[in-house]
Amino acid sequence: xxxxxxxxxxxxxxxxxxxxxxxxxxxxxxxxxxxxxxxxxxxxxxxxxxxxxxxxxxxxxxxxxxxxxxxxxxxxxxxxxxxxxxxxxxxxxxxxxxxxxxxxxxxxxxxxxxxxxxxxxxxxxxxxxxxxxxxxxxxxxxxxxxxxxxxxxxxxxxxxxxxxxxxxxxxxxxxxxxxxxxxxxxxxxxxxxxxxxxxxxxxxxxxx
Amino acid sequence: xxxxxxxxxxxxxxxxxxxxxxxxxxxxxxxxxxxxxxxxxxxxxxxxxxxxxxxxxxxxxxxxxxxxxxxxxxxxxxxxxxxxxxxxxxxxxxxxxxxxxxxxxxxxxxxxxxxxxxxxxxxxxxxxxxxxxxxxxxxxxxxxxxxxxxxxxxxxxxxxxxxxxxxxxxxxxxxxxxxxxxxxxxxxxxxxxxxxxxxxxxxxxxxxxxxxxxxxxxxxxxxxxxxxxxxxxxxxxxxxxxxxxxxxxxxxxxxxxxxxxxxxxxxxxxxxxxxxxxxxxxxxxxxxxxxxxxxxxxxxxxxxxxxxxxxxxx
Numbered sequence: 001x002x003x004x005x006x007x008x009x010x011x012x013x014x015x016x017x018x019x020x021x022x023x024x025x026x027x028x029x030x031x032x033x034x035x036x037x038x039x040x041x042x043x044x045x046x047x048x049x050x051x052x053x054x055x056x057x058x059x060x061x062x063x064x065x066x067x068x069x070x071x072x073x074x075x076x077x078x079x080x081x082x083x084x085x086x087x088x089x090x091x092x093x094x095x096x097x098x099x100x101x102x103x104x105x106x107x108x109x110x111x112x113x114x115x116x117x118x119x120x121x122x123x124x125x126x127x128x129x130x131x132x133x134x135x136x137x138x139x140x141x142x143x144x145x146x147x148x149x150x151x152x153x154x155x156x157x158x159x160x161x162x163x164x165x166x167x168x169x170x171x172x173x174x175x176x177x178x179x180x181x182x183x184x185x186x187x188x189x190x191x192x193x194x195x196x197x198x199x200x201x202x203x204x205x206x207x208x
Numbered sequence: 209x210x211x212x213x214x215x216x217x218x219x220x221x222x223x224x225x226x227x228x229x230x231x232x233x234x235x236x237x238x239x240x241x242x243x244x245x246x247x248x249x250x251x252x253x254x255x256x257x258x259x260x261x262x263x264x265x266x267x268x269x270x271x272x273x274x275x276x277x278x279x280x281x282x283x284x285x286x287x288x289x290x291x292x293x294x295x296x297x298x299x300x301x302x303x304x305x306x307x308x309x310x311x312x313x314x315x316x317x318x319x320x321x322x323x324x325x326x327x328x329x330x331x332x333x334x335x336x337x338x339x340x341x342x343x344x345x346x347x348x349x350x351x352x353x354x355x356x357x358x359x360x361x362x363x364x365x366x367x368x369x370x371x372x373x374x375x376x377x378x379x380x381x382x383x384x385x386x387x388x389x390x391x392x393x394x395x396x397x398x399x400x401x402x403x404x405x406x407x408x409x410x411x412x413x414x415x416x417x418x419x420x421x422x423x424x425x426x427x428x429x430x431x432x433x434x435x436x437x438x439x440x441x442x443x444x445x446x447x448x449x450x451x452x453x454x455x456x457x458x459x460x461x462x463x464x465x466x467x468x469x470x471x472x473x474x475x476x477x478x479x480x481x482x483x484x485x486x487x488x489x490x491x492x493x494x495x496x497x498x499x500x501x502x503x504x505x506x507x508x509x510x511x512x513x514x515x516x517x518x519x520x521x522x
Contacts, residue, residue: 040295041284041348043491045346102493105494117483119481174344
C-alpha cells in the first residue's frame with residue numbers, strides 16, 4: 001500500500017518544513033529584541049526550557065518517522081528524517097549555548113566543573129556530544145564513505161541519545177514529573193515498536 | 209407608519225440577578241477561558257483584586273537594588289497549590305476565596321486564639337523592601353507590607369515549651385487545582401526555630417507594592433524570612449502552631465536531602481543538583497550576581513547560627 005507524492009512536491013514541502021522548524025527560534029529572537037517581557041520574569045530560563053523542549057520534540061519526531069512510514073506506507077516521510085534530526089542537533093546547540101552564556105557567563109572552566117559535578121548536566125552534555133558525530137555524518141557523502149551498514153549502526157546512537165535527553169529533563173524538574181513522564185512514554189512506544197518489529201523478524205526467520 | 213420594535217428577549221433568557229452580580233467569578237472564568245484560547249494569554253488579567261494599605265516606612269535594611277517590577281513579581285511564582293509552572297499561580301489563583309479569613313494560633317501558648325484577617329490589617333503596618341532569593345538561584349527585590357511576626361507571637365504568649373513555630377497553608381482542592389494533584393504532601397507546611405521566628409526581620413506579610421497581597425503571592429497573609437530560600441515563606445497561612453519539636457516541612461517530606469529545615473541562603477552550600485554560588489536578579493538574562501551568605505542579612509542573623517555547621521544543617 002505504499003504511495004508517494006509527485007516528485008516535484010518534495011522540494012517545496014521540504015522548504016516549508018524547514019521554515020516552520022525555525023519558528024521556535026524566530027519567536028525567541030523576536031521576543032529578545034522586541035518584547036522581552038513576553039519571556040516572563042526569567043527570560044533566560046524561558047529560553048533554556050523552550051529550546052530544550054524543542055530538542056526533545058525533534059528527537060521524538062525523528063524517531064517517529066520510520067514507524068509512521070511503515071504504518072501508513074507513505075515512504076516519502078523518510079526524506080524528512082535527516083532534517084528533523086539536524087534540527088534536534090540545532091536546538092540542542094541553542095540550548096547548550098544559552099546555558100553556557102546565561103548560566104555560566106561563557107566561563108568554560110566553570111562550566112567544565114559544573115558538568116562533572118551535576119549528574120543531570122553531565123547527562124544532557126553527553127547527549128549533545130553523542131549528537132555531534134550523527135550530525136556530521138548525516139550527509140549522503142558520509143553514508144557512502146561509511147557504507148550503509150556501518151552508517152546505520154552509528155546512527156542507532158540516536159536511541160541512547162533520546163533516553164539521555166529525557167533523563168536529563170526528568171532529573172532537572174523539582175517535583176512535577178508530568179512532562180518528562182509523557183516524553184518517556186512516547187519514547188517507550190517508539191522504541192518498543194522497533195523491538196517488536198525486530199523480534200517479529202527473528203521469530204519468522206526461526207520458523208522458516 | 210410601522211413602529212420599530214426592538215427584539216426583546218424572552219423572560220427565561222434574561223440573566224438572573226445572582227448570576228450577573230457574581231461578577232468576579234464570571235470574569236475569572238471568562239479570563240481563564242480567554243487565556244486558554246489566546247496564544248500565551250495575559251496572566252495578569254485573571255489576577256485577583258488587591259486593595260491599597262495604610263503603612264509606615266519600615267526601618268529594616270534596604271537593599272541597594274531597585275524593587276523588581278510588580279508585573280514580574282506577580283506573574284512568576286512558585287505556588288504549587290495552583291500549578292507547578294511559574295505562570296500557573298497568576299492564571300489560577302483568582303479562585304481562592306480570601307474573605308473571610310482567619311488564622312488559628314495554638315500549641316504551646318498561654319493564650320491560643322483565632323484572629324481574623326481584618327484584625328491583622330487593623331494593626332500597625334510597615335513597608336520593608338527585602339531581597340528574595342529562591343532556591344532555584346533567581347532573586348527579586350520586593351516591597352512587602354506587614355509587621356514583625358514577634359508582634360503577633362507576643363499576643364498569644366508562647367510558653368517555655370515553644371521551641372519551634374509551624375506554619376500551615378490553606379489547602380482547598382476545589383479552589384486550588386494543584387491540591388488535587390499529589391505534587392506535594394498537602395497542606396503545605398513550613399517551620400522556623402523559635403529564635404528565628406521571633407527575630408525582628410521575620411515578617412508577617414499582608415501586602416506588597418503598597419496593596420494587599422495578590423492571591424498568587426500568598427494572600428491574605430504569609431510569612432517572609434529574607435535570609436532564607438523562598439520556599440520557607442509559607443503562603444496563605446491558616447494555622448500557626450508553637451511546638452516543642454522541629455516540624456517536618458512539606459519540602460523536607462518531598463526531598464530531605466535537597467531541602468533542609470534551615471534553608472539559609474548560602475553560596476558555600478550547593479543544592480545537590482545545582483550551584484548556589486551565583487544568582488539571576490530578575491529579569492536579568494545572566495546569572496552574574498554573587499549570592500551573599502544569609503542573602504545579605506548576615507549582620508542581623510548570623511549570630512543565630514553561631515557554632516552551627518551550616519553544611520550539615522542546610
